[in-house]
Structures are given as structure tokens and as C-alpha cells.
Amino acid sequence: MTLLDAPQYNEKRAKLVRNLSIAALVIVLVGGFCTFWFWNWPAEHRINNFMAVVESGDFAKGFAEWNRDPNWQKHPQQYSAYDFDQFQKDWGPMSEYGKIRSHKLLMAKSVGNGTVVGMVINGDTAHPLFLRVDNKTKTIGFSPVELYVGP
Incomplete structure (x- = not known):
């Protein structure tokens, strides 16, 4: 496969990957904060x-x-x-x-x-x-x- 044979850009899939990445990051940050805050x-x-x-x-x-x-x-x-x-x-x-x-x-x-x-x-x-x-x-x-x- 060469650069000219690249798959066509799928806007719907790109938005899904972006949104899932942001959601995962937010969940990790909120989970870390809650663990720190409620540890004791x-x-x-x-x-x-x-x-x-x-x-x-x-x-x-x-x-x-x-x-x-x-x-x-x-x-x-x-x-x-x-x-x-x-x-x-x-x-x-x-x-x-x-x-x-x-x-x-x-x-x-x-x-x-x-x-x-x-x-x-x-x-x-x-x-x-x-x-x-x-x-x-x-x-x-x-x-x-x-x-x-x-x-």
C-alpha cells in the first residue's frame, strides 16, 4: 500500500475515536481525584x-x-x-x-x-x-x- 492508496477518511469514525479518548481521559482524571480525595x-x-x-x-x-x-x-x-x-x-x-x-x-x-x-x-x-x-x-x-x- 502506498500513500496514494490510503483508505478514505472516515469523519464519523474519527469523531468517535476523539470522543472516546476524551471520555477515557476525563474518567481517569476524575477517578484519580476521587481516590485522592476519599482515600482516608x-x-x-x-x-x-x-x-x-x-x-x-x-x-x-x-x-x-x-x-x-x-x-x-x-x-x-x-x-x-x-x-x-x-x-x-x-x-x-x-x-x-x-x-x-x-x-x-x-x-x-x-x-x-x-x-x-x-x-x-x-x-x-x-x-x-x-x-x-x-x-x-x-x-x-x-x-x-x-x-x-x-x-
Whole structure:
């Protein structure tokens, strides 16, 4: 085949290829943006659910959310390192925050094999709290890492 024997230009096919290429590019860009934007959403959702239970005052259910074990009362010895009594001291009305009435998530960042979520409790912006959600077990714990929240 030579240049003079080239196939005839098909305008309909060219528009189809162009439109499909643009659509594929848009889908890849939107998918990438959504992945970036919602990457930490599962951890944020877990923390929000946990805090809603704590705010309601149901500490037994809160401890179940913390450990991701709804049947924790059947085997409390499994949680001897951080037991229910210590949990109530940290999250109950006598905690350093008092009765927890509200929370606001400030940020979330993947760190190692977990996600660190920074939040403000009862509007106390001077002392943000950082919790960590393990990516594999989905359990919640206090984070050894504190994120910079800005001035």
C-alpha cells in the first residue's frame, strides 16, 4: 500500500475515536481525584461512628467500636492491656474533656499501616486529639503520631 492508496477518511469514525479518548481521559482524571480525595474516608467514618456512640454515653458499645468486637464482653481478658475501666476513665464524664458533647474532624493522613485522624473535642482547638485506625484490623487506638494542624 502506498500513500496514494490510503483508505478514505472516515469523519464519523474519527469523531468517535476523539470522543472516546476524551471520555477515557476525563474518567481517569476524575477517578484519580476521587481516590485522592476519599482515600482516608473509611477511617474518618469509623472515628465519626465511634465518637457518635461516645457522645450518646453508651460506653459498652463505644468499647466495642474501639476494638471492633461487638462481643467483647464474652472475652474481656483479651483486652487487658486497655480494659473497659480505663476506657471509661479516658472517654467518660470524668475524662480530661469532661462529658463529650461534640467533635470535629480536622484532618486525616495515612501513616505507616494506619490512618491518623486529628479532631477537636468539645470545641477545644488548643488540644487536638489524634486517633489511629489500623488499616488491617480497623481497630481504633491513640496515635503516637501528632499531625501539624497549623497556627
